[in-house]
Amino acid sequence: MTNFLTTADFLTILPETIVFVMGMVVILFDLFGRGRGTRNLAYLSLLTLAVTGYACVSLYGQGLTGFRGTVVADEFAIAFQAIFLIVAAMVVLISIRYLEAQELPFGEYYALLLFATGGAMLMASSRDLLLIFIGLEILSISSYILCGMIQGDLRSNESAMKYFLLGAFATGFLLYGIVMLYGATGSTQLGDIASALTQREVYTNPYIWFGLGFLLVGFGFKTALVPFHMWTPDVYEGAPTAITAFLSTGPKAAGFAALVRILMEALSATHTQWVPVLWVVAALTMTVGNVLALQQDNIKRMLAYSSIAHAGYILVALVVGGKDGLSAIVFYSLAYTFMNIGAFAIVILASEQGHERVTFSDYAGYGYVEPVLGLCMFVFMLSLAGIPLTAGFAGKFQIFKSAIEQGFVWLTVIGVLNSVVSIYYYLRMVVVMYMQRPTATSLQHRATVSVPLYVAIAAALAGVLYLGVFPSDLLHFSLQSVSMLIAGR
């Protein structure tokens, strides 16, 4: 056995460490700096995220492994960690104004956001089921609290409660799955599970199938796949809007990162079993998400169902697998981050002191009240709908391209028809903004200036357009980031 604690061990988890430590620093700052508002905490969090980003960049390509192979800083981990950092940074940017407008002066908010991000990062870099579980729990528990941040609001409380209860169930399933896999293979390390599965008596052990099933159910809850999606609209609707933006992007991507790693590194020998199951789940998730989104009047609920549908597209990429398919997951996660947080940023900017603007009719004539922001919203909607020259199209194109390449023609047909369905409800936003006359209750005044929000919207817009028009760079990067997952198979 090699030396237990080396510098490499700590370097491997350096990004996570920075985020967790700084999360605690933020709490302390909040404790001793009460009364000075939360803006400084937001900037401290941004600084933390930037430093962590730098750490990630420096670790990229070194392929460090730590703690006896349970944690790894490989390209895949760092790619997803970078996505989580971008998510967190954008959420911080859109939160500043939101917290002030909704009168939520809680410094813990930023600390919890950092913890959640750290948890997500740990999920991407762990190669041990237990560690993945710990990362997931850090992420989930922080998210439960964030959902209930608006203490006086019943919906927010409902959201937190619902998320907590169903999350606890999911956790239970996940633990059962881990236990059964451990029982069958004698290890929680992904690599050991994979090598145990090469033995025939292990491979045919029924506990493997139960374990796999429970794991899929657990992750199905966490990433809101049909039929485990029921909690999503209520939780997303009740949570503070900035947190809804976070939930729909960060934890979802983290769930997929961990699922991909488990399925590819530990359970790839069983892919003949899970591919057909996930095929059906993907088709259902896309269809149910899109069809239910059609009839929503509340934008947060619409975006909640749309996030279910987008999870379905990502799942198509996972079903397809291979270098192209897995790289599409990385690409799509980032693309989705930009377009979805961009849309939420506009919703936040449109909200007024103590009053949110979340129904479609609030936005009647918005395109003429706020020409620039209306145009941004239009672009985000086009991207979500998957129209060419936007990130959403490039992502979908990569997914469907890999699906056709591997012969999943029918799944592709279901996917493209679903994105046609989605055009209807995304364009509804456009219809309302540009084609309806303003009503007495709709937005009449321009929003007050908020530089952080503008920065977030501009970044989202730049991301959507850049990835849409010149996707090559990120495509190469995401291909690189998943190549070791395939090589190790």
Add this chain to the structure above:
Amino acid sequence: MTILGLPILSLIIFFPMVGVLLLLFVDRNSDELAKWIALAVSAATFLISLPLYWAFDANETAFQFVENVSWIPAWGVRYHLGLDGITLFLVLLTTLLSVVAVAGTWRQVEHHAREFMISLLLLEVGMTGVFVSLDVFLFFVFWEVMLFPMYFLIGVWGSERRLYAAIKFVVYTMTASALMLVAILALYFYNYRATGQFSFNIEDWYRLSIGLPAQYWLFAAFALAFAVKVPMWPFHTWLPDAHVEAPTAGSVILAGVLLKMGTYGFLRFAMPLFPQATQAFLPWLIGLSVVGILYGALVCMVQPDMKKLVAYSSVSHLGFVMLGLFALNQEGVQGSVLQMLNHGISTGGLFLVVGMIYERRHTKAIAEFGGLMRVMPIYATLFLIIVLSSIGLPSLNGFVGEYLILIGAFQVSPVAAILAASAVILAAVYLLWMFQRVFFGEVTNKKNEAVADLNWREVAVLAPLILFIVWIGVFPRPFLSKMETSVGHFIQMVHTEPSARAALLEPHRVADEGGSDVSIALKTQ
């Protein structure tokens, strides 16, 4: 190849963007200025596109004015443009009708003129891009993106049921093109397996031999996307809604150019890529075309609304275009391409004149009018010329196209040609009957007494269309001669198996014979 060292096709595509950028800086209340900018920019675009006609080498089979640079290397996507004798005219038609559309709606746009003009100019970018893209990915991008300016034109500036019409237009087109995307991806991998190269280059794809059941499916996916756009019966139901609700400029562009994208799609993609499937489906396609011709004509006869009547007449006329295309001989296809131009000019003109009376009376119902001949003599005259052109009166443009199409179709299927020819009579019935009810007799409705005749601007808008109506009708040679080689090349392509196309796809020149089958056929008329 370029003109004066300029990448001429890119210039034509993106010059309207200059107008868009300028308009973004115009104050949102200065409508007049916005209109003048749009007019100047679209007129400049037309002038830039005009030299293409002379610079185009009519004896060359290969694409001309080619631009080809890498765009998305990860997928092998290239920014690849080129022009042949068919798209030459489609591009010119686009740039011409864009000017006409801007000038023709000077007074009709009552609000947000700046945004209206931005939409029109963006639409022009998309339309030109569709016609000159030789990279299928690039084509698809233009094809989809172009929908949205049109969607706005209908949805923001349309009449009462505009939201319904706008969303129907988008959903119909998108559904069909989503399946086309799947087919495009499939071809992309066929090409990769055959050559080891990731490429969306249409000229590479022309060499692909595709097995039989697969070829049927792929053809069906492409054909559906284009058939919705044309629109072929029974995929036409979005068209009357879109036309009736759209503002005049939207209708002009929609009928004049957008519908041609469907026929162009058959010509450039569906038919040459899948020759065997084309042959197999040909009887059905000819059948649907004839049904479309007759159905459109019959439905026209019962329309109480002028705009709806013109909309349905498009279904009938586009049926002719498709029939000529599916005849797959020199006369048929050349007539079909010429008829694309004719339809753009005549039907664009019809929508303009209907729009002019709508501006004055805010109604398009035929029953509201009667006896306008006495009140608006200039209007009546120009209206009549355009109506006659649409009917296909000899010595006007419609006749030349329909005549060639019928000659071509007769060689393939006499029954189809005879049935189609009867629609020419029906066209005379429904259009002349409408003309009679609107213009002849006494003024029965008092409101029509005080209606002003056309002003100089409106006459100037119609003048170029009238010019081409007469020119093509009397002397079509300058138009036919430029497209002859490309049409012949297209027919050869469809008749040649992809594996045997190597020689065909090499750039080669066709000898000048001083007169082809078509011009002889025309001389003997």
